[in-house]
């Protein structure tokens with residue numbers, strides 16, 4: 139057996155999730171595993187004291203042995219506490235006697251956009267997509283207003299719950315020092331991960347593309363660029379080019395909001411929100 143497999147099996151044993159029914163902190167009963175990511179395992183649990191559902195994120199044991207793993211987890215907890223926004227799950231105070239490899243937060247009932255598009259086959263018109271996008275940008279504006287950049291605004295991290303939207307997973311989030319950060323230049327930039335508001339705008343551009351592609355039926359086997367494949371209104375097309383940094387990028391969420399408000403076919407959307 140090679141080293142890779144030994145390591146994989148070892149991680150599988152050490153990082154196996156808590157079983158259903160397990161009582162954590164003598165308070166939270168594990169109900170199901172919601173997801174197993176690279177550094178955490180997320181559960182839905184029932185809070186015995188309140189009867190409410192909570193989401194519990196556990197730092198993988200193999201990650202808790204590294205300083206980097208513990209620091210990343212602590213940073214996520216601190217940033218969530220600092221945010222304190224209705225559209226971001228609130229962190230629950232934890233038992234001081236327990237080690238801090240668990241993060242208990244509000245459970246958001248609903249579906250993330252990855253499941254909505256790929257499992258449920260939901261299709262969004264340009265108008266629907268813009269309405270959702272506008273709501274997300276307004277949440278992002280509040281997050282940036284608290285001096286934090288999310289850096290992972292992907293479809294699995296945006297949840298639709300009834301008529302409301304929530305942003306989760308602040309594992310890669312960072313504090314912004316100063317209002318608008320200077321962007322590094324050069325060929326090998328990772329536009330999603332820079333500590334700059336523009337990395338969230340870049341991710342939002344992809345989020346909007348996922349919504350707009352939901353109803354796309356390929357006409358040929360050949361893959362083309364989004365500009366060739368999607369038939370968008372000139373306003374939305376132009377905004378996407380700026381989000382994706384093909385044209386000069388927006389410098390703030392406020393600027394994106396005013397831009398949407400000025401768009402002819404978004405008047406109705408922005409009036410009601």
Ligand SMILES: Nc1ncnc2c1ncn2[C@@H]1O[C@H](COP(=O)(O)OP(=O)(O)OP(=O)(O)O)[C@@H](O)[C@H]1O
Nearest residue numbers: 172173175176177178180193227244245246307309
């Ligand atoms: N507060 C919450 N309420 C409801 N569902 C949640 C909540 N937090 C996370 N989830 C769900 O749990 C699953 C795992 O999410 P999470 O973002 O914590 O981890 P990940 O992105 O898979 O992993 P990692 O961040 O460790 O790489 C996802 O399906 C997500 O929708």
